[in-house]
Amino acid sequence: MTHDDIIKITQTAESAVLEFKETTGQLERGMETLCAFLNARGGTVLFGVSDSGRIKGQDISDKTKRDIVEAIRRIEPTAPIEISYVSVLNTDKFVVALKAEELSYLRPFTYKSRAYQRIESVTTAMPQEMYNQLLMQRGGAYCWEAMTNVNLKIENLDENAIMGAVRAGIRSGRLPEATIREEIPAILEKFNLLYDGKLNNAAVVLFGNKFYDYPQCLLRLARFKGTGKEEFIDNQRVQGNIYKLLDAAMAFFFKHLSISGKIEGLYREEELSIPYKALRESCINAFCHRAYGYPGSSVGIAIYDDRVEIENTGTFPADVTLEKLLKEHHSKPQNPLIANVLYKSEILESWGRGIGLMMSECRRVGIPEPEFHTDGSFVWVVFRYEEENTNKHPTSIRQAPDKYPTSTRQVKTLVELIGEDMFSVKELMGLMQLKDRENFLNNYLNPAIEAGLVAPLYPENPKHPKQKYHLTEKGKE
Missing domain, CATH: 1.10.10.10 (Winged helix-like DNA-binding domain superfamily/Winged helix DNA-binding domain)
Known part of the structure; x- marks a missing residue:
C-alpha cells in the first residue's frame, strides 16, 4: 500500500469496511474491528488517521511491530492479514494499515476468544445466536448435521428406513453387498452418522422416527384456489425423515396436478402437469441442501392454478452465483453427510447436475424452465404450467358423478x-x-x-x- 492509496482511502468516511484509529494506543479496539471485518466482507483498519480522516501518522518502533504481530496471532482461526507501514510525506511518521480479505469459509473469527461484528461504522460483540449460525455454516465438526446429540438413541431411528437405504445402495452398486449383513451401529458408522457411540443430527434427518427435539423435520403442503393464497383447497403438515417427506411430497403432487400416462410392461410412465423427475429433483435438493439449524424452519410446497413453488431455508453457496447455478457446476452440498447417504441410497443420482435435469425435463414437455430465487435466507423454485380445467379445482377424481367418491x-x-x-x-x-x-x-x-x-x-x-x-x-x- 502506498501514500497515494492512503490519501484515496481517507477521502471516504468510516464504514462497514473501513476504520480509522489515531495511534496503535487503540490497538485493542482496532483488532476487534479487524475481527469484525473478517466476520463480514473484509476491510481495512488504518492507525495514524483521525476520525475525520486527517492523516497524522505515528512513530513506529520495533516494539510497535511486535505488538501488532502478537495481536494478529490472537485472531482465531488464523487469518492472513496484510500489514503495511506507509511513511507520511515530509515526516518521520507512518500510517499502519491492516487489511483483511473476506474469508467466509473460515467464519466465525474471534479476537481473544470473543467474536465481533460490524454494523455500518460501529463494532460490537457478536450475539451468541449469530456466532452459532456462522459455526454451522463453516461446516466440519461445527455444522449442524455433524453435531452429536447425547440423548439420541439408535431406537429413535427407523430400522426399516436404514435397511431400505442399504438395499438401495447395494442394488445401485454404491455399497458393498456385505453391508446387508452388518449390525445397525456398524452401518451408521459407515454412513458417518455414529461416532464414538454418539449419533449426530444427520441421523435423525435421514432415519428418525421420533421428532420431539427436531421440529425442523417438517414439510408444509398447500393447494391454493386460484393464483393467490386467499383460499385453501388442501393444507397439510407432515413430520418425518427425508424418505418419508419425499414420499409425502410426491403423493401430494399426484393428488393435485393433472396426470396422464401409459403402461409399458410392468412399469407405468406417468406425466404430470410438471414432469415427475423435475419435481422430485427439486424436492430432493430442498431436503438435502436446506439450512437445518433453525428449529422453526421447514420445507414448503405450494400448488397454485398456474405454478408450483418449492421453498427451503438456506441460500446458494457463497461463491456460486445464479448464473453459475444454471450451468454445469461442481456440487457443494450444504449438508455433506446427508448428501452422502442420499447418494449411496440412490436418492441423489449425480453430483451438480440436478438443476440441469429439472430444466431439460421442463423443456421436454414444453413448459417454461424453472425459476430459481434466493433472498439470503430462503431458496425457492418456481415451476409454471397451464392446468387443465383450473376452474374445477378437483380434490378427487371421479369416473362419473358421485360414482367413486373416495377415488383420489x-x-x-x-x-x-x-x-x-x-x-x-x-x-x-x-x-x-x-x-x-x-x-x-x-x-x-x-x-x-x-x-x-x-x-x-x-x-x-x-x-x-x-x-x-x-x-x-x-x-x-
Whole structure:
C-alpha cells in the first residue's frame, strides 16, 4: 500500500469496511474491528488517521511491530492479514494499515476468544445466536448435521428406513453387498452418522422416527384456489425423515396436478402437469441442501392454478452465483453427510447436475424452465404450467358423478398400475418409487380397498406371506 492509496482511502468516511484509529494506543479496539471485518466482507483498519480522516501518522518502533504481530496471532482461526507501514510525506511518521480479505469459509473469527461484528461504522460483540449460525455454516465438526446429540438413541431411528437405504445402495452398486449383513451401529458408522457411540443430527434427518427435539423435520403442503393464497383447497403438515417427506411430497403432487400416462410392461410412465423427475429433483435438493439449524424452519410446497413453488431455508453457496447455478457446476452440498447417504441410497443420482435435469425435463414437455430465487435466507423454485380445467379445482377424481367418491389421484394411479396383474405391497411400492410404507398404505392402497376398487388375494388373512392385490370388477370397470 502506498501514500497515494492512503490519501484515496481517507477521502471516504468510516464504514462497514473501513476504520480509522489515531495511534496503535487503540490497538485493542482496532483488532476487534479487524475481527469484525473478517466476520463480514473484509476491510481495512488504518492507525495514524483521525476520525475525520486527517492523516497524522505515528512513530513506529520495533516494539510497535511486535505488538501488532502478537495481536494478529490472537485472531482465531488464523487469518492472513496484510500489514503495511506507509511513511507520511515530509515526516518521520507512518500510517499502519491492516487489511483483511473476506474469508467466509473460515467464519466465525474471534479476537481473544470473543467474536465481533460490524454494523455500518460501529463494532460490537457478536450475539451468541449469530456466532452459532456462522459455526454451522463453516461446516466440519461445527455444522449442524455433524453435531452429536447425547440423548439420541439408535431406537429413535427407523430400522426399516436404514435397511431400505442399504438395499438401495447395494442394488445401485454404491455399497458393498456385505453391508446387508452388518449390525445397525456398524452401518451408521459407515454412513458417518455414529461416532464414538454418539449419533449426530444427520441421523435423525435421514432415519428418525421420533421428532420431539427436531421440529425442523417438517414439510408444509398447500393447494391454493386460484393464483393467490386467499383460499385453501388442501393444507397439510407432515413430520418425518427425508424418505418419508419425499414420499409425502410426491403423493401430494399426484393428488393435485393433472396426470396422464401409459403402461409399458410392468412399469407405468406417468406425466404430470410438471414432469415427475423435475419435481422430485427439486424436492430432493430442498431436503438435502436446506439450512437445518433453525428449529422453526421447514420445507414448503405450494400448488397454485398456474405454478408450483418449492421453498427451503438456506441460500446458494457463497461463491456460486445464479448464473453459475444454471450451468454445469461442481456440487457443494450444504449438508455433506446427508448428501452422502442420499447418494449411496440412490436418492441423489449425480453430483451438480440436478438443476440441469429439472430444466431439460421442463423443456421436454414444453413448459417454461424453472425459476430459481434466493433472498439470503430462503431458496425457492418456481415451476409454471397451464392446468387443465383450473376452474374445477378437483380434490378427487371421479369416473362419473358421485360414482367413486373416495377415488383420489393416488387411487387412480394405483388402479391403472395394477391393471390385469397382481402385486405385493413391496412390488407396488417399487414400481411407484415409494419408500414410505405408511404413506403408501394410507394414501394409495387402503383408500383403493375402501372404495371397492382393489382387493387382497387372501382377504381373511391380511398378513399372509404371499399376499397380493388385484382389481375388483368395479376397479376393472
